Amino acid sequence: xxxxxxxxxxxxxxxxxxxxxxxxxxxxxxxxxxxxxxxxxxxxxxxxxxxxxxxxxxxxxxxxxxxxxxxxxxxxxxxxxxxxxxxxxxxxxxxxxxxxxxxxxxxxxxxxxxxxxxxxxx
Amino acid sequence: xxxxxxxxxxxxxxxxxxxxxxxxxxxxxxxxxxxxxxxxxxxxxxxxxxxxxxxxxxxxxxxxxxxxxxxxxxxxxxxxxxxxxxxxxxxxxxxxxxxxxxxxxxxxxxxxxxxxxxxxxxxxxxxxxxxxxxxxxxxxxxxxxxxxxxxxxxxxxxxxxxxxxxxxxxxxxxxxxxxxxxxxxxxxxxxxxxxxxxxxxxxxxxxxxxxxxxxxxxxxxxxxxxxxxxxxxxxxxxxxxxxxxxxxxxxxxxxxxxxxxxxxxxxxxxxxxxxxxxxxxxxxxxxxxxxxxxxxxxxxxxxxxxxxxxxxxxxxxxxxxxxxxxxxxxxxxxxxxxxxxxxxxxxxxxxxxxxxxxxxxxxxxxxxxxxxxxxxxxxxxxxxxxxxxxxxxxxxxxxxxxxxxxxxxxxxxxxxxxxxxxxxxxxxxxxxxxxxxxxxxxxxxxxxxxxxxxxxxxxxxxxxxxxxxxxxxxxxxxxxxxxxxxxxxxxxxxxxxxxxxxxxxxxxxxxxxxxx
Numbered sequence: 001x002x003x004x005x006x007x008x009x010x011x012x013x014x015x016x017x018x019x020x021x022x023x024x025x026x027x028x029x030x031x032x033x034x035x036x037x038x039x040x041x042x043x044x045x046x047x048x049x050x051x052x053x054x055x056x057x058x059x060x061x062x063x064x065x066x067x068x069x070x071x072x073x074x075x076x077x078x079x080x081x082x083x084x085x086x087x088x089x090x091x092x093x094x095x096x097x098x099x100x101x102x103x104x105x106x107x108x109x110x111x112x113x114x115x116x117x118x119x120x121x122x
Numbered sequence: 123x124x125x126x127x128x129x130x131x132x133x134x135x136x137x138x139x140x141x142x143x144x145x146x147x148x149x150x151x152x153x154x155x156x157x158x159x160x161x162x163x164x165x166x167x168x169x170x171x172x173x174x175x176x177x178x179x180x181x182x183x184x185x186x187x188x189x190x191x192x193x194x195x196x197x198x199x200x201x202x203x204x205x206x207x208x209x210x211x212x213x214x215x216x217x218x219x220x221x222x223x224x225x226x227x228x229x230x231x232x233x234x235x236x237x238x239x240x241x242x243x244x245x246x247x248x249x250x251x252x253x254x255x256x257x258x259x260x261x262x263x264x265x266x267x268x269x270x271x272x273x274x275x276x277x278x279x280x281x282x283x284x285x286x287x288x289x290x291x292x293x294x295x296x297x298x299x300x301x302x303x304x305x306x307x308x309x310x311x312x313x314x315x316x317x318x319x320x321x322x323x324x325x326x327x328x329x330x331x332x333x334x335x336x337x338x339x340x341x342x343x344x345x346x347x348x349x350x351x352x353x354x355x356x357x358x359x360x361x362x363x364x365x366x367x368x369x370x371x372x373x374x375x376x377x378x379x380x381x382x383x384x385x386x387x388x389x390x391x392x393x394x395x396x397x398x399x400x401x402x403x404x405x406x407x408x409x410x411x412x413x414x415x416x417x418x419x420x421x422x423x424x425x426x427x428x429x430x431x432x433x434x435x436x437x438x439x440x441x442x443x444x445x446x447x448x449x450x451x452x453x454x455x456x457x458x459x460x461x462x463x464x465x466x467x468x469x470x471x472x473x474x475x476x477x478x479x480x481x482x483x484x485x486x487x488x489x490x491x492x493x494x495x496x497x498x499x500x501x502x503x504x505x506x507x508x509x510x511x512x513x514x515x516x517x518x519x520x521x522x523x524x525x526x527x528x529x530x531x532x533x534x535x536x537x538x539x540x541x542x543x544x545x546x547x548x549x550x551x552x553x554x555x556x557x558x559x560x561x562x563x564x565x566x567x568x569x570x571x572x573x574x575x576x577x578x579x580x581x582x583x584x585x586x587x588x589x590x591x592x593x594x595x596x597x598x599x600x601x602x603x604x605x606x607x608x609x610x611x612x613x614x615x616x617x618x619x620x621x622x623x624x625x626x627x628x629x630x631x632x633x634x635x636x637x638x
Contacts (some may be wrong), residue, residue, distance in 0.1 A: 002200065004497030020309075024303065032293070040258045046308045053315040076331055085261055087307060090269045097273060101280055101293035117290060 011052035018045035030107065034110040036098045043091045047084045054080035124332045125619045126169050130214065130253050133162050134221075135405040148238040151228045153266055155242035159222040159249065166218040169212045174200060174620065178635030179206040180259075182244045199321040207261030208620035208630060212472070213256035213376075213383045215617070216479050220372035221249040223393040223595050228369030230589035231494060233365075241281060246400075247274040248373050254381045259634075261310050261392075264384060265303060272299030279296040279366045279372070291361035298358045302381075309345075323632050324442035324483075326392050339396060342388045343403075347378060349381035352444060353414040356437045360421075360541055363433035364499075368490020372483035375436065379475050382440070386447055386625060394628040396449060404452030408547070411448050412554045415441025419561045426501045428569060429489045432482065435525060435565070437556060440479045446471020446540045446565060449547050460626070461545040468622045470539030476617070477532040477606060484599040488518040491588045491596070492573060499568060500630035506578035510585040515574050516595040524603045532606035534612075540562035 018041055025038030032095075054077030060067065062078040102112065110116040137158030144151040153472030173179055181204040206214075225245060232238060247412045250273025258264050276299065278482055280292025316321060316335075317328045329335050359378075366374055389397050389407070397403045418438030425431035453459035491514045492507065493499050510563035524531035527538070537559060545552035587593070624631070 035297065042301065042304050046311065049308060050311045050314075053311055059213050074463075077318075079320075080311070083307075083314075086262075086266060089592060090266065090273075093273055094269070094296065098293055098296055098300075099276060101289045101296065103282070104283055104289040105286060105293070105445075108289065110374065117286070 011048060011055075015045050015049045017054065018042075018048070020058055030115050032102045032114055033099075035114070036095060036102060037086050039098065040091070040095055043087070043094075047091075048081045050084045050087070054079070125181075126165065126172065127206055128183070129181060130162065130169060130257060131250060133251045134158060134246045135163060136251065138243045138250060141243040141246065144239050146239075148233070148301045151239040151242045152225065155245060155560070156222070156229065156282045158246060159218065159225045161533075162249065162253075162507060163215075163222050166211070166214045169206065170215055173206055173211045174616070177207075178270060180626075180634050181206070181257050197629050198319045199217055199632075200450055202263050202320075202397065203259045203321060203634075204257045205323060205631070205634060206257050207624035209383070209386070209472070209622075209624045211258045212476070212617050212621040213380060214253055217249060217252040217256065217373070217380070218377045220479060220483060222373040223483065223599060227372075227595035228367065229369040229591040231369045231490055231592055232367050234356050235282070237281075239365075241278070242417040244274045244278050244281075245370060245373060245383075248370075248377060249273075249461070250375050252373065252380045259481070261313070261319075261322055261325065262347065265310060268303045268306060268384070269300070270382070271380065272296065272303060272349075275299070275374055275377050276362075276529070276619060278370045279362045281367055282365070283292070284293055285365070287361075288365040291358075291365035294358050295362040298355070299349055302349045302592055305341050305345040309341040310340040312341075313617060321393050323634055326394050326628070326632050327399050327400075329395055330392060331396065334387065335393070335396065339388070339393045339403075342392075342575050343406075346381045346385035346388065347410060350378050350385060351414075351437050351600050352410050353417045353438055355442075356414065356418065356509050356593045358471075359437050360430050360433040362484065363436060364427065364429045368447035368487050368493070371486040371490070372479070375479050375482055375486075378436075378440070379479060380444075381550050384416065384444060384476065389451060390625040391628050391631045394632070398455050398628075400604065401455065403453045404448050404450070404454065407448030407451055408445050408551060409448075411441045411444030411446075414438065414444060416554055417556045419558045419565070420472075423561060423565050427499045428492060428501050428504075428573065429486060429499050431501075431565060431569060432485050432489055433563060435485075436482050438477075439474070439482065439525065441558070442537065442540055442555065443474050444473045444479070445544055445551060446474060449540075449544050450626075454626070457635065459546075460547045463546040464537055464620055465619075466544035467547075467619050468625065469544060470536050472621050473539065473610070473618045474533075474536035475525070475615060476613075477536045477603075480599050480606065481531075481533060484527065484596060484603065485521040487592070487596050488521060489600070490512050491592055494588055494592070495585050496582060500526070501572045504579075504582075505576040507582065507585065508573075509540050509578065510582065513587060513593045513597065517600045518570065518574065520600040520603050522563075522566035527559045528563075530604070530607045532610070535607055536612035537621075570628075590629070 022042035050105050059076040060071035062075040183202045228398050251267050254267030276292045278297035280289045282288040351359040415438045422434030446467050450464045453464040524533040527533045
């Protein structure tokens with residue numbers, strides 16, 4: 001029984017770990033690329049959280065056309081998946097823009113170390 | 123005109139996608155942007171008229187009626203809805219007006235740059251983001267538009283990509299805004315997991331007092347506070363406002379306050395059951411407000427980069443809005459106190475939003491004009507420009523007087539409301555607010571003296587007044603500053619008190635204006 005609880009909550013445990021990892025990476029890493037990766041990890045955590053919310057074990061894809069009888073009350077929630085798709089698309093745009101900024105910064109300062117490129121102070 | 127809410131989004135979006143077609147024809151692109159933003163100003167005024175006449179306007183995408191249920195009889199709003207009350211329309215007017223002013227100002231200000239068709243496309247995309255945030259009634263939709271505004275805004279912050287600092291400010295803004303919006307999405311997930319729907323009005327009827335709701339409230343509160351530049355998450359504001367071209371400052375300011383709007387919407391409408399019973403949320407908002415205004419102004423005092431100085435003042439002024447509305451939120455559960463000063467405090471806070479957008483845009487645009495003429499933003503290198511640039515000087519004086527809260531300018535009207543009412547809650551709050559105002563005046567006297575007064579410098583011998591579109595944009599805002607200051611009652615009655623009542627009467631919002 002105890003094993004079941006762990007199995008059901010396993011995605012959420014992973015989400016918590018990923019969130020912690022993402023915040024750690026954003027807060028403590030000095031390389032700009034790693035900071036970008038940190039944001040990506042956060043995004044992965046949130047996306048996984050959304051998908052895990054709508055998942056039910058052994059559930060069917062939420063398509064009514066030609067659905068087998070036993071699937072009628074056992075479908076996964078489609079809305080969180082739609083939300084996740086949208087969020088992934090937005091995430092791609094965000095990371096592309098962040099990496100473009102990083103490339104531009106490297107061209108200007110010759111380094112990706114955030115502690116050495118800080119000209120905006122005060 | 124029943125499709126007005128959809129047009130509010132569609133028109134600037136259409137503009138944003140057609141502007142890049144005008145490649146290398148920069149003048150045409152900027153004229154097109156001015157036309158599109160001008161049309162959206164008219165649309166927002168029409169929408170305001172409709173909201174004032176009929177109350178809350180509902181617009182359901184893909185159906186005529188908000189109450190339409192699924193064939194199976196499942197009674198949950200599944201469609202994306204726009205729910206526009208007086209508060210939303212108040213922000214929409216600010217957004218469209220400031221985008222128009224920004225486009226007009228940019229016509230001359232960024233003439234020498236390249237890639238301008240993308241600049242104008244992003245400007246309109248930013249407008250779309252803001253309008254979507256303030257009009258929508260759907261929580262996930264709010265997240266999408268928050269991200270649109272964040273991406274467009276940070277791309278514009280890094281627009282001068284030949285400057286390293288611009289990219290630095292851009293990536294800072296982007297990281298802050300994407301982390302904030304991811305946390306918003308996370309709390310949307312928390313709410314969706316419990317209640318299974320995303321409509322704000324519908325959700326607010328179900329939200330109770332359990333732990334997960336509290337966590338969601340905390341996450342939403344901090345994320346939006348982070349995006350509106352409240353202390354201790356204010357560090358991105360000065361960088362972003364300094365590096366962005368001055369023509370984008372007005373819409374970027376509104377984008378910041380769209381997050382403030384989302385903060386109010388979340389605290390007043392979405393979590394109404396919690397905040398109506400707990401003064402703590404209101405106290406948190408007031409105290410964050412006081413800290414924000416005081417820390418912002420003390421950091422502004424030591425700056426010598428003119429735009430950076432003004433950006434720190436932007437942080438400090440955000441504190442006033444948080445304080446005003448926070449006082450209202452604190453006494454929400456106490457009808458007597460609410461009637462005697464809570465409502466006025468909120469009116470002060472909300473009125474301060476539009477006042478601040480107007481005068482801070484004006485000030486940042488005069489700073490942009492100084493930069494346009496002198497090529498520097500360092501106050502120590504400027505001097506004696508008053509005689510060379512009379513219109514800019516007038517605009518600056520009006521803006522500086524307004525931000526310091528001198529009568530008869532608009533800053534006085536809203537700050538006075540905040541002083542009076544926060545005194546009733548706790549005298550200490552009002553003392554801090556007044557001290558901040560005095561310090562603000564001190565630092566703007568410094569700017570005035572070092573940039574405009576003094577002997578004319580030799581290197582600015584050939585300095586001339588800035589081109590006409592920039593002057594017109596500045597003078598429109600200066601005129602608004604004076605008008606709002608002379609007739610505050612008109613604005614308060616027509617726009618601000620309806621907006622405040624829309625926040626207070628959350629039952630109206632919850633029932634989609636009486637539909638369900």
